[in-house]
Amino acid sequence: MKKWLIGIGVVLLCVVASAVCFHFIGKARLTKKIAELKAQGVPTSFAELEAYSKLPEGTANTADIYLKAFAAYKPLADAEKQKMLPVMGCQSEPNDNEPYPPEQIAAAAEFIEQNKEMFALLHEGGKVEDCYYPIDFSQGPFPKNDHLQNIRRGCQSLGIAIIYYSQMNQSQKAYEASIDQLRLGQSISRSPLLISHLVRIAILAMGVSEMQGIINRTSLDETQLQQLQGHLQQIEETTKIGPALLGEICFCLEYRKLNYNTLPEKAGNFFQRNIVTLIEAYQRMIAIDKLPIQEQLPKVRKIIEEANTGFLVFPPRIILPETEKVYAIHLRVRANMGCAITALAVERYRLKEGKLPETVDALVPGYLAEVYIDPFDGKPLRYKRTEPGYMVYSVGEDGVDDGGQEQDTNNRSKTFDWAFCVYR
Numbered sequence: 001m002k003k004w005l006i007g008i009g010v011v012l013l014c015v016v017a018s019a020v021c022f023h024f025i026g027k028a029r030l031t032k033k034i035a036e037l038k039a040q041g042v043p044t045s046f047a048e049l050e051a052y053s054k055l056p057e058g059t060a061n062t063a064d065i066y067l068k069a070f071a072a073y074k075p076l077a078d079a080e081k082q083k084m085l086p087v088m089g090c091q092s093e094p095n096d097n098e099p100y101p102p103e104q105i106a107a108a109a110e111f112i113e114q115n116k117e118m119f120a121l122l123h124e125g126g127k128v129e130d131c132y133y134p135i136d137f138s139q140g141p142f143p144k145n146d147h148l149q150n151i152r153r154g155c156q157s158l159g160i161a162i163i164y165y166s167q168m169n170q171s172q173k174a175y176e177a178s179i180d181q182l183r184l185g186q187s188i189s190r191s192p193l194l195i196s197h198l199v200r201i202a203i204l205a206m207g208v209s210e211m212q213g214i215i216n217r218t219s220l221d222e223t224q225l226q227q228l229q230g231h232l233q234q235i236e237e238t239t240k241i242g243p244a245l246l247g248e249i250c251f252c253l254e255y256r257k258l259n260y261n262t263l264p265e266k267a268g269n270f271f272q273r274n275i276v277t278l279i280e281a282y283q284r285m286i287a288i289d290k291l292p293i294q295e296q297l298p299k300v301r302k303i304i305e306e307a308n309t310g311f312l313v314f315p316p317r318i319i320l321p322e323t324e325k326v327y328a329i330h331l332r333v334r335a336n337m338g339c340a341i342t343a344l345a346v347e348r349y350r351l352k353e354g355k356l357p358e359t360v361d362a363l364v365p366g367y368l369a370e371v372y373i374d375p376f377d378g379k380p381l382r383y384k385r386t387e388p389g390y391m392v393y394s395v396g397e398d399g400v401d402d403g404g405q406e407q408d409t410n411n412r413s414k415t416f417d418w419a420f421c422v423y424r
């Protein structure tokens with residue numbers, strides 16, 4: 001009996017000692033990590049993040065123009081016509097080589113006429129380089145981003161204009177609306193929040209999709225193709241996920257403050273050990289932007305695996321796998337942009353040479369500086385001549401080359417590729 005009691009005492013002593021260690025080690029590690037971040041100039045609170053992200057004093061801010069454009073938005077008074085609109089409505093979309101039904105085009109024409117002021121302001125805003133939308137950080141770790149929904153709606157509106165002008169064979173107006181759409185998506189590139197980055201890449205994906213429609217429904221000249229290619233190439237090169245992860249670091253630290261007041265002190269310090277693990281994982285991911293695109297996703301997966309290896313690691317095991325999914329989507333959109341840039345180069349080649357190139361190597365260096373690499377298998381993006389036309393595609397997250405097969409909405413388990421298809 002005495003030995004049994006002694007054993008219990010030893011176990012309790014070990015538990016207490018472990019708790020004391022967690023208390024001091026957790027607190028010390030987080031204190032040290034915050035000091036390191038501050039020394040590196042990394043924001044450690046939402047107040048610091050706001051100051052870090054703002055435009056320099058006196059800089060012209062496109063957001064002022066865009067906010068006026070959002071306020072000028074007018075939906076169609078007829079609810080049924082509003083539902084009929086391309087992109088924004090609820091009707092299925094035809095293939096890129098097929099025309100839209102006359103009733104949808106008529107609704108689009110009415111929508112464009114009714115929103116002249118909004119479209120004029122969106123075009124004006126696209127001419128100003130710098131943009132920063134004010135973010136309400138007063139809500140603690142959950143800042144308000146009311147402008148994101150307005151940006152999405154503005155891009156959908158421009159999508160309607162692109163479809164209408166393409167179908168009416170007004171190539172210059174379709175081209176201008178496409179540029180305006182891409183610039184509106186880029187207007188949130190300064191926001192250091194992951195949710196803003198997700199909206200941004202969703203808009204870029206929408207822009208690539210609408211660009212595919214432009215190429216298939218109207219004819220762009222060499223100047224338009226080259227300028228569109230150059231603009232999209234600049235966006236692709238500057239689409240990085242690292243800056244958005246600064247917001248995740250601040251979120252960890254702000255959320256830690258919120259929970260520290262509700263958790264027992266020792267549990268709070270244990271929680272802070274996990275916060276350090278998350279922050280260090282995000283720091284390593286920020287550095288990944290500098291790696292070749294095909295090395296990024298494997299590196300992210302390795303970072304997450306290493307972060308989730310350890311004693312009593314809970315929050316990282318919940319949060320980091322979601323970050324991996326976001327990273328995969330980010331790379332998919334970059335691959336889509338690479339496909340579009342390559343297709344634009346093919347169109348320029350076709351206009352000059354009077355035929356399609358046999359391989360993408362024929363595009364270098366006259367139409368492309370270099371062949372784009374698929375981020376999911378490290379090989380060049382596939383170029384495939386079809387009947388009629390051609391496609392440029394990425395194998396996607398599964399790494400399997402399905403010959404450019406697009407997603408089967410009736411069979412979600414079937415593998416597919418991400419393709420940019422042109423019909424000629």
